[in-house]
Amino acid sequence: MTIVVKSLQMAKRYISACVSEGEQVVDATCGNGRDTLFLAELVGEKGKVFSFDIQAEALSKTRRLLEANNLLSRVHLIQSGHEHIQDYVHGKIAAVMFNLGYLPGGDHKIVTRPDTTVAALSKSLQLLRTGGIVTIVVYSGHKGGREEKDTLLNYCSRLNQDQFTVLHYTIINQINEPPSLLVLERLL
Ligand SMILES: C[S@@+](CC[C@H](N)C(=O)[O-])C[C@H]1O[C@@H](n2cnc3c(N)ncnc32)[C@H](O)[C@@H]1O
Numbered sequence: 006m007t008i009v010v011k012s013l014q015m016a017k018r019y020i021s022a023c024v025s026e027g028e029q030v031v032d033a034t035c036g037n038g039r040d041t042l043f044l045a046e047l048v049g050e051k052g053k054v055f056s057f058d059i060q061a062e063a064l065s066k067t068r069r070l071l072e073a074n075n076l077l078s079r080v081h082l083i084q085s086g087h088e089h090i091q092d093y094v095h096g097k098i099a100a101v102m103f104n105l106g107y108l109p110g111g112d113h114k115i116v117t118r119p120d121t122t123v124a125a126l127s128k129s130l131q132l133l134r135t136g137g138i139v140t141i142v143v144y145s146g147h148k149g150g151r152e153e154k155d156t157l158l159n160y161c162s163r164l165n166q167d168q169f170t171v172l173h174y175t176i177i178n179q180i181n182e183p184p185s186l187l188v189l190e191r192l193l
Contacts, residue, residue: 012186013104015174016140017043019188020100023138027051028099033087033125034058034117037109038067040102045076054080055094057087060115063108087125090132097134105153106144106184116149119156126160130169130191139189146182154185161187168192 010018024030026049032041035056044054058064064082071077083093087103103126105117122141129139145151161171170192175185 038070
């Protein structure tokens with residue numbers, strides 16, 4: 006096992022360090038459901054995961070995965086854009102995971118977009134409890150990916166340092182533009 010890990014694995018380390026059993030968390034892009042499954046295991050029986058995707062296919066794959074692991078009761082599956090998070094999630098949340106881009110094995114033309122991603126991030130930050138975190142795995146290799154990454158970096162670098170700490174984790178010597186990771190922690 007190596008010590009320096011890929012972006013998604015690093016995101017899971019931060020989320021695991023932050024979230025306690027019984028808390029509410031969000032998977033902003035449920036896709037094939039693996040991150041939702043990870044979050045459902047983390048929050049325990051009394052916790053809750055709100056899991057968003059715009060594609061019915063993603064939600065049904067996630068549902069099947071949760072059923073197979075007997076964890077569906079901990080998860081609200083929501084077919085809606087994550088930019089509408091405040092219509093569905095009430096009360097404070099400990100963590101939000103974004104995994105941007107397209108659904109692996111699905112339609113590569115359906116991707117997350119800069120304006121809705123930033124809208125969802127901004128609303129997520131308002132819902133975050135003190136000490137809570139948002140992780141964003143960002144891809145730049147597909148069409149529109151570079152623009153989304155630049156928009157996010159621009160937004161995040163302007164956040165008030167007294168309220169949020171933002172980390173950008175990126176491996177710089179790999180080919181094919183590997184994903185990087187943003188981690189935002191709410192300080193107060
Ligand atoms: C890279 S995949 C997510 C992978 C997933 N986390 C997993 O563990 O398999 C990105 C997902 O974002 C979804 N998506 C695109 N725009 C969205 C939006 N506005 N709100 C919520 N999900 C969106 C896509 O449909 C796609 O399934």
